[in-house]
Amino acid sequence: MGSPISLHATVLGAPDPQRLARFYANLLGWELGDDEREWATVVNPGGGPKLSFQLEEDFQRPVWPEQPGRQQMMMHLDLKVADLQKAAAHAKECGATRAEHQPQEDVIVFFDPAGHPFCLFEN
Numbered sequence: 001m002g003s004p005i006s007l008h009a010t011v012l013g014a015p016d017p018q019r020l021a022r023f024y025a026n027l028l029g030w031e032l033g034d035d036e037r038e039w040a041t042v043v044n045p046g047g048g049p050k051l052s053f054q055l056e057e058d059f060q061r062p063v064w065p066e067q068p069g070r071q072q073m074m075m076h077l078d079l080k081v082a083d084l085q086k087a088a089a090h091a092k093e094c095g096a097t098r099a100e101h102q103p104q105e106d107v108i109v110f111f112d113p114a115g116h117p118f119c120l121f122e123n
Contacts (some may be wrong), residue, residue: 061115
């Protein structure tokens with residue numbers, strides 16, 4: 001028996017939702033959906049849940065790895081890629097920043113323009 005609940009979107013807080021939506025649309029090859037100052041979305045052309053961005057006026061960039069007393073990440077995105085080095089180069093071209101701390105050899109951690117960490121990994 002199925003659940004009456006389904007995932008519609010993952011929402012990230014951001015100081016500039018439109019900028020972050022454009023970053024992820026470019027990074028993932030997705031399409032822009034809503035494009036307002038306070039709310040923006042990217043839509044997977046293949047279907048499935050959206051990625052949305054909500055304005056947070058008092059947004060504090062998370063630190064990673066975590067540090068006591070500092071804003072910690074609440075979540076991160078895991079992005080599967082076919083070629084890790086090619087995907088890492090693409091992420092940098094899109095405006096991502098490679099994290100200094102890399103805890104695994106087969107995963108590359110980046111930060112989006114708002115500072116949310118995301119991980120690239122091969123299948």
